[in-house]
Amino acid sequence: MTLESLSSLERRKVVPELLQDRGDLLVVTGLGSPSYDAMAAGDNDANFYLWGGMGSSITIGLGLALAQPERPVLVLTGDGEMLMGMGALATAGAKHPRNLNIAVLDNERYGETGMQLTHTAHGVSLAELAKACNFDRTDIITEMEEIGPFRQQMQSTDAGLRFAQIKIKAENLEKVLPSRDGVHIKNRFRAHLGFQPL
Amino acid sequence: MLNKEQPDTLDIWSDQVFDVLLAADIKHVAYVPDTGHARLIERAIEEPSMEATVLTTEEEGVGLLLGAWLGGERGVLLMQSSGVGNCINTLSLVQNCRFPFLTLVTMRGEWAEFNGWQTPMAKVTAQSLELMDVLVYRAEQSNEAAELVSAVADTVFNGDLAAAVLFSQRMIGKKEWAK
Numbered sequence: 001m002t003l004e005s006l007s008s009l010e011r012r013k014v015v016p017e018l019l020q021d022r023g024d025l026l027v028v029t030g031l032g033s034p035s036y037d038a039m040a041a042g043d044n045d046a047n048f049y050l051w052g053g054m055g056s057s058i059t060i061g062l063g064l065a066l067a068q069p070e071r072p073v074l075v076l077t078g079d080g081e082m083l084m085g086m087g088a089l090a091t092a093g094a095k096h097p098r099n100l101n102i103a104v105l106d107n108e109r110y111g112e113t114g115m116q117l118t119h120t121a122h123g124v125s126l127a128e129l130a131k132a133c134n135f136d137r138t139d140i141i142t143e144m145e146e147i148g149p150f151r152q153q154m155q156s157t158d159a160g161l162r163f164a165q166i167k168i169k170a171e172n173l174e175k176v177l178p179s180r181d182g183v184h185i186k187n188r189f190r191a192h193l194g195f196q197p198l
Numbered sequence: 199m200l201n202k203e204q205p206d207t208l209d210i211w212s213d214q215v216f217d218v219l220l221a222a223d224i225k226h227v228a229y230v231p232d233t234g235h236a237r238l239i240e241r242a243i244e245e246p247s248m249e250a251t252v253l254t255t256e257e258e259g260v261g262l263l264l265g266a267w268l269g270g271e272r273g274v275l276l277m278q279s280s281g282v283g284n285c286i287n288t289l290s291l292v293q294n295c296r297f298p299f300l301t302l303v304t305m306r307g308e309w310a311e312f313n314g315w316q317t318p319m320a321k322v323t324a325q326s327l328e329l330m331d332v333l334v335y336r337a338e339q340s341n342e343a344a345e346l347v348s349a350v351a352d353t354v355f356n357g358d359l360a361a362a363v364l365f366s367q368r369m370i371g372k373k374e375w376a377k
Contacts, residue, residue: 028265048268053291056261059253063226063265063273066249087254088261095251182294186268195270198358 007142007167016041017147030057030077032112040176045192049178055085062092065100079106079120093134099157107170127165136160212237214344222351226266226273228259234304234370235276256281257288267297275301279323289330292360299360309367333361340369
């Protein structure tokens with residue numbers, strides 16, 4: 001797979017477009033570039049950034065969506081992180097919360113480790129996988145104009161289980177680092193929802 | 199299949215443990231099925247105040263319980279001893295984010311086990327959890343299960359700690375392979 005065959009979408013333009021006017025949206029980011037992208041778009045108490053536990057972003061988003069059914073939840077992750085927790089798509093599909101969105105920034109690369117190709121560069125379709133896992137809506141996004149409609153759906157708490165595979169350019173960008181203190185990020189997130197530390 | 203004498207006993211202590219979970223305000227029951235957890239799972243599915251979530255693999259439960267806690271709710275992970283091995287790296291979330299983590303583990307491979315493939319993980323279940331900073335408690339007899347789970351739930355949710363209760367295979371009964 002050559003770079004020319006990939007989308008021309010730039011992740012640092014896609015993510016601010018996805019997170020603008022976010023309202024009540026709660027965001028869980030997968031480790032690596034999606035965490036930096038969300039941070040670059042503007043730090044927010046309602047962001048939970050993962051720095052480890054690779055493959056866990058979807059299950060964390062699922063637990064959060066079940067506990068907060070009145071708030072829309074977005075899992076923003078990458079193809080590599082999602083592939084490590086592929087079974088979580090089945091778990092989310094079986095549980096089927098109506099306020100959960102998963103957006104995968106798919107550059108067909110493991111960005112953190114030197115841009116090695118992932119399975120999506122070798123014919124694996126994440127959107128088809130989500131469709132087979134009982135998601136109500138599955139999009140493959142390749143144009144900026146398609147972000148807006150997904151964003152509007154995303155902010156609903158009753159539109160069903162939604163998945164977007166956003167094809168992006170493979171590029172190495174400056175890391176914009178969120179806090180690495182998991183206890184701090186957790187407490188800040190919970191405080192946003194009105195829960196105090198013990 | 200369990201032998202004839204066992205199911206009633208299993209149901210009795212499982213119901214007692216379920217009552218403890220309910221009293222501890224557990225809202226999320228994430229599970230990979232095991233014979234020893236069958237009754238608890240059934241009760242959780244029927245309980246309107248609980249969300250029961252079937253997992254494809256046990257480490258998903260660690261993430262799910264973190265997500266639920268971010269959203270202000272308590273949960274428990276039900277699994278068998280082999281599943282503990284699947285959770286190791288994901289348990290780093292418990293250390294890094296420090297959230298109350300309670301898991302109930304049914305033991306396989308340690309007592310009257312027909313299938314030796316269960317034994318390697320059974321031998322290191324407790325040590326694996328301890329290596330990842332999870333406190334380990336063990337119930338040997340069915341009459342101590344509920345009290346122990348209640349005490350450990352207090353420790354976990356009052357102390358913001360991670361703990362496992364292991365249920366001995368003897369409590370669950372001998373699996374019949376000949377039928």
